[in-house]
Amino acid sequence: MKPIQMVDLLGQYEKIKPEVDAAMAEVVRTTAFINGPEVKAFETELSEMLGVKHVIACANGTDALQIAMMALGLKPGDEVITASFTFVATVEVLALLGLVPVFADVLPGTFNLDPADVARKVSPRTKAIVPVHLFGQPADMDAIMEIAKKNSLYVVEDDAQAIGADHMGATGTHKAGTIGDIGTTSFFPSKNLGCFGDGGALFTNDDELAKKIRRVCNHGSEVRYYHDTVGVNSRLDSLQAAVLRIKLKHLSEYAAARNAAAANYDHAFADIAELSTPERSPFATHVFHQYTLRVAGGSERRDELKKHLEANGVPAMVYYPVPCHLQNAYKSTRFAQGSLPITEKLTHEVISLPMSTELHVDQLDHITATVRKFFK
Numbered sequence: 001m002k003p004i005q006m007v008d009l010l011g012q013y014e015k016i017k018p019e020v021d022a023a024m025a026e027v028v029r030t031t032a033f034i035n036g037p038e039v040k041a042f043e044t045e046l047s048e049m050l051g052v053k054h055v056i057a058c059a060n061g062t063d064a065l066q067i068a069m070m071a072l073g074l075k076p077g078d079e080v081i082t083a084s085f086t087f088v089a090t091v092e093v094l095a096l097l098g099l100v101p102v103f104a105d106v107l108p109g110t111f112n113l114d115p116a117d118v119a120r121k122v123s124p125r126t127k128a129i130v131p132v133h134l135f136g137q138p139a140d141m142d143a144i145m146e147i148a149k150k151n152s153l154y155v156v157e158d159d160a161q162a163i164g165a166d167h168m169g170a171t172g173t174h175k176a177g178t179i180g181d182i183g184t185t186s187f188f189p190s191k192n193l194g195c196f197g198d199g200g201a202l203f204t205n206d207d208e209l210a211k212k213i214r215r216v217c218n219h220g221s222e223v224r225y226y227h228d229t230v231g232v233n234s235r236l237d238s239l240q241a242a243v244l245r246i247k248l249k250h251l252s253e254y255a256a257a258r259n260a261a262a263a264n265y266d267h268a269f270a271d272i273a274e275l276s277t278p279e280r281s282p283f284a285t286h287v288f289h290q291y292t293l294r295v296a297g298g299s300e301r302r303d304e305l306k307k308h309l310e311a312n313g314v315p316a317m318v319y320y321p322v323p324c325h326l327q328n329a330y331k332s333t334r335f336a337q338g339s340l341p342i343t344e345k346l347t348h349e350v351i352s353l354p355m356s357t358e359l360h361v362d363q364l365d366h367i368t369a370t371v372r373k374f375f376k
């Protein structure tokens, strides 16, 4: 059996190596390293796959979130409702811009924003909601869009973990990240659509917003050396775009491989009373950026399981051990310990198993047998 990794990036590369190597060599040969034709072509191809009017590539998923807030013209003091049970980037960009993160709790089964708590957190200062489609499954966008409409709020979807997932809602089936005003994503190597370094993108159906996003990405400039607004420098390298164009063609088969591994896990753990397998929403497909279990009994039992797995050659990770509202950088009196009970409980219960497009049956068998042995 091949040693098990959380994510097998080399195994995935080896299957597309000739194509990827040739595409990268071609970028080097043409020396169109920045804003080359590969970037434009990738933006077009991704917009076709997502069914969205505009895709604007940028340097990483954190930038994408920051650029979204800047393009929407949010001002210091504006409140933005988001999850605390997320990767810190979602909250970091709010703090950087002087925006006030207001945390809503999540649902224990799907780990996604609880619309009822989002509605409770709306105030006269609220300007936007940022749902995070955590671990690869879209949040309840019908409910979130309804709250946004009722209160005239923007919606920015953090789609860093769920690119390609479908949301089947009141207005039909749409790709995650294309339902709100802006969607953002990351092409970090281990993401579902990962490049060979950093990368990110924003999606929107709004022509005016697309223009503003492009301007922010490009130093606040539309005509070279004329700067109308404060911007940033955030670009996707042509080399990364060349890799992403090839991987994009495989994205649906990658999602199928992840779902097959998830189904294998679900089946193997169905009769373990102490474990909860990830809940599937009736209104969405799941692309399993992570396969995340909940262990009854809290962090002690969960950490014992993690140790047992690692001792038997099975890597496991806790996403996320500390919620954003309890991080030293983001602590506040409003969101003290106990203020987001589900979020806090989840940080003690969750454990993510290896998940990638390259998990072989013998590896899956070893992982599931090792987990089962712990609970026997």
Ligand SMILES: *Cc1c(COP(=O)(O)O)cnc(C)c1O
Pocket (backbone or CB within 6 Å): 060, 061, 062, 063, 086, 087, 089, 090, 132, 158, 160, 161, 185, 186, 187, 188, 198, 199, 200
């Ligand atoms: C990865 C990730 C980001 C940030 O993406 P980078 O490309 O690493 O900057 C933002 N939000 C979520 C939910 C993520 O998982």
